[in-house]
Amino acid sequence: MASAPDTAAKPAAPSDERPGRLAEFWYYFRENRGAVMGMWVFIGFVFIAVMADLIAPHDPTQQFREHLLQPPFWEEGGDFTFLLGTDAVGRDMLSRLLHGARYSFYVGIIVVAVSALGGVMIGLFAGFAPKWVDTIIMRVMDIILAFPSLLLALVLVAILGPSLTNAMIAIAVVLQPHYVRLTRASVLSERSKDYVTAARVTGAGIGRLMFITVLPNCLSPIIVQGALSFSTAILDAAALGFLGMGAQPPTPEWGTMLAEAREFILRAWWVVTFPGLAILITVLAINLMGDGLRDAFDPKLKRS
Amino acid sequence: MLKYLFSRLLTFLPTFFGVTLIAFSFIRLLPGDPIIVMAGERGVSPERYAELVKQFGFDRPLITQYGDYLWGVVHGNLGQSFVTKKPVWDEFFALFPATLELSLCAMIFAVALGLPAGVIAAVNRGKFFDRALMSTALVGYSMPIFWWALLLIIVVSGWLGLTPVSGRMSLMFYFDTPTGFMLIDSLLSGQKGAFWSAVHHLILPTIVLGTIPLAVIARQTRSAMLEVLSEDYIRTARAKGLAPARVNGVHALRNALIPVITVIGLSVGTLLAGAILTETIFSWPGIGKWMVDSIFRRDYPVVQGGLLLIAVMVMIVNLTVDVLYGYINPKIRKR
Numbered sequence: 001m002a003s004a005p006d007t008a009a010k011p012a013a014p015s016d017e018r019p020g021r022l023a024e025f026w027y028y029f030r031e032n033r034g035a036v037m038g039m040w041v042f043i044g045f046v047f048i049a050v051m052a053d054l055i056a057p058h059d060p061t062q063q064f065r066e067h068l069l070q071p072p073f074w075e076e077g078g079d080f081t082f083l084l085g086t087d088a089v090g091r092d093m094l095s096r097l098l099h100g101a102r103y104s105f106y107v108g109i110i111v112v113a114v115s116a117l118g119g120v121m122i123g124l125f126a127g128f129a130p131k132w133v134d135t136i137i138m139r140v141m142d143i144i145l146a147f148p149s150l151l152l153a154l155v156l157v158a159i160l161g162p163s164l165t166n167a168m169i170a171i172a173v174v175l176q177p178h179y180v181r182l183t184r185a186s187v188l189s190e191r192s193k194d195y196v197t198a199a200r201v202t203g204a205g206i207g208r209l210m211f212i213t214v215l216p217n218c219l220s221p222i223i224v225q226g227a228l229s230f231s232t233a234i235l236d237a238a239a240l241g242f243l244g245m246g247a248q249p250p251t252p253e254w255g256t257m258l259a260e261a262r263e264f265i266l267r268a269w270w271v272v273t274f275p276g277l278a279i280l281i282t283v284l285a286i287n288l289m290g291d292g293l294r295d296a297f298d299p300k301l302k303r304s
Numbered sequence: 305m306l307k308y309l310f311s312r313l314l315t316f317l318p319t320f321f322g323v324t325l326i327a328f329s330f331i332r333l334l335p336g337d338p339i340i341v342m343a344g345e346r347g348v349s350p351e352r353y354a355e356l357v358k359q360f361g362f363d364r365p366l367i368t369q370y371g372d373y374l375w376g377v378v379h380g381n382l383g384q385s386f387v388t389k390k391p392v393w394d395e396f397f398a399l400f401p402a403t404l405e406l407s408l409c410a411m412i413f414a415v416a417l418g419l420p421a422g423v424i425a426a427v428n429r430g431k432f433f434d435r436a437l438m439s440t441a442l443v444g445y446s447m448p449i450f451w452w453a454l455l456l457i458i459v460v461s462g463w464l465g466l467t468p469v470s471g472r473m474s475l476m477f478y479f480d481t482p483t484g485f486m487l488i489d490s491l492l493s494g495q496k497g498a499f500w501s502a503v504h505h506l507i508l509p510t511i512v513l514g515t516i517p518l519a520v521i522a523r524q525t526r527s528a529m530l531e532v533l534s535e536d537y538i539r540t541a542r543a544k545g546l547a548p549a550r551v552n553g554v555h556a557l558r559n560a561l562i563p564v565i566t567v568i569g570l571s572v573g574t575l576l577a578g579a580i581l582t583e584t585i586f587s588w589p590g591i592g593k594w595m596v597d598s599i600f601r602r603d604y605p606v607v608q609g610g611l612l613l614i615a616v617m618v619m620i621v622n623l624t625v626d627v628l629y630g631y632i633n634p635k636i637r638k639r
Contacts, residue, residue, distance in 0.1 A: 151577060151614060155599070276452075
């Protein structure tokens with residue numbers, strides 16, 4: 001097991017060994033117009049997240065006291081200094097939205113990385129462990145899944161204290177059982193196949209069997225789950241922020257922005273509309289991409 | 305069938321104990337002294353502190369504490385709320401009908417629209433209707449429902465002035481609530497307009513809470529229908545000259561319903577998670593809002609008890625769905 005980290009890194013690039021695989025994947029993925037569109041939006045989202053400091057016209061926390069609740073430029077009273085208007089304390093909406101992409105991206109990446117890494121390891125272990133260990137692990141996962149995800153995340157944040165980091169920890173904990181179940185299920189179905197037996201007969205150790213023989217063949221559902229939980233993570237983090245249990249003001253996180261905007265909903269539609277629209281577009285793009293990934297990985301399911 | 309039922313129950317029990325363990329550890333996991341934390345900024349006198357330590361049994365060994373807790377749980381004793389001093393159990397079941405009413409309406413809304421949408425999409429596969437419906441479903445599926453709620457409030461309540469913004473009933477009416485379901489109680493009260501007020505208050509929360517289940521059901525129905533439509537017996541039914549409506553509606557839909565029903569059953573957890581947001585936004589006096597308020601009020605016995613009751617409820621529903629599914633589909637039992 002000591003060599004686990006370096007062996008685990010290898011399956012990430014199966015295309016080295018089978019050059020046709022990526023091309024085949026792309027061939028199927030490209031066919032799905034929605035998925036390709038989602039991919040472009042997602043690339044744009046990542047670009048904004050990385051470059052927010054450079055493209056944002058203003059500092060996201062700077063308060064322009066003469067421009068409170070100024071509407072977007074196309075409405076009466078708006079101007080081009082603040083393209084999408086300002087919020088109740090005079091901060092530029094556009095700049096805050098652009099910086100918000102950074103937080104959502106950050107949440108998605110960290111949550112998916114933590115929950116997928118942890119979940120895949122536990123699932124892989126459960127698939128290879130003796131039956132009683134497997135049973136215990138799966139029961140623990142059942143227990144976590146018995147709680148509605150948002151409720152468990154809320155309670156975890158109540159224990160840890162409200163902040164974006166703690167919200168991410170809570171969401172990662174809540175999402176991780178899905179990876180465990182998925183990985184374990186594919187490991188169990190792969191384990192009994194001939195190529196695994198062959199590897200075992202030729203003397204492959206348990207570590208090699210786990211990470212080099214079996215894991216790469218279990219990856220496609222995990223990748224799809226990764227895409228889907230990326231969007232779940234963004235949604236849940238925004239929901240926690242909205243409930244006041246995620247990122248704290250004045251952080252320009254989309255959910256937190258919505259929470260701050262709640263009292264102005266009937267006076268200034270733009271402070272409410274844009275942050276939610278940003279969440280919706282991002283999540284929609286990722287879900288479109290996830291659907292495309294699923295279809296591309298599993299041509300059997302393509303007809304549905 | 306009995307054996308299957310038994311094996312399902314056998315997995316239920318350890319999960320139940322695990323859930324109680326999590327609920328039990330909740331108060332003890334809070335950083336710092338739980339009593340000081342619960343007292344908050346007001347502080348607590350030494351006498352009251354000693355009293356509370358005794359009340360919670362913090363002076364005894366952990367395992368005894370857990371035993372006592374479990375004993376209390378199976379006897380319906382979940383402790384008292386700090387704020388209202390009422391038993392958590394009573395509070396939960398006083399508020400539960402509100403959540404149940406909202407969830408049922410949301411589910412009816414989701415099924416009533418989702419099922420036909422899925423069938424229409426599947427029958428018109430690849431055509432305009434299919435694409436339009438499935439794109440809409442994906443948008444619904446990706447919707448941050450708390451924002452959706454705010455948008456609906458802006459447009460329907462604000463601009464159009466059609467529905468109220470919060471609560472379950474207009475303050476003009478006052479009557480007893482024997483069942484806890486506003487729709488039924490308002491009818492029983494016999495007061496003119498009370499029922500319409502209840503309906504008006506329900507519309508927006510129902511749409512908000514039902515949106516994601518609606519999208520899920522539409523997507524699931526479509527893929528289940530497509531699966532069934534490619535079966536041989538459908539071809540037979542078509543070949544022998546049955547009307548397309550009968551083939552789609554009777555032969556196909558019936559068999560496509562099984563996975564759809566499972567999805568409906570298993571979305572109870574999602575519904576309750578959605579209820580947390582929906583009830584908070586619409587000030588709907590149900591258990592979702594109650595949980596959020598309790599977390600903010602540091603009313604930890606309520607959080608602990610509510611957490612346990614909600615989890616057990618989700619587990620019971622999932623178990624029931626599993627067992628029913630095994631009953632409908634004998635193939636499942638064999639696994």
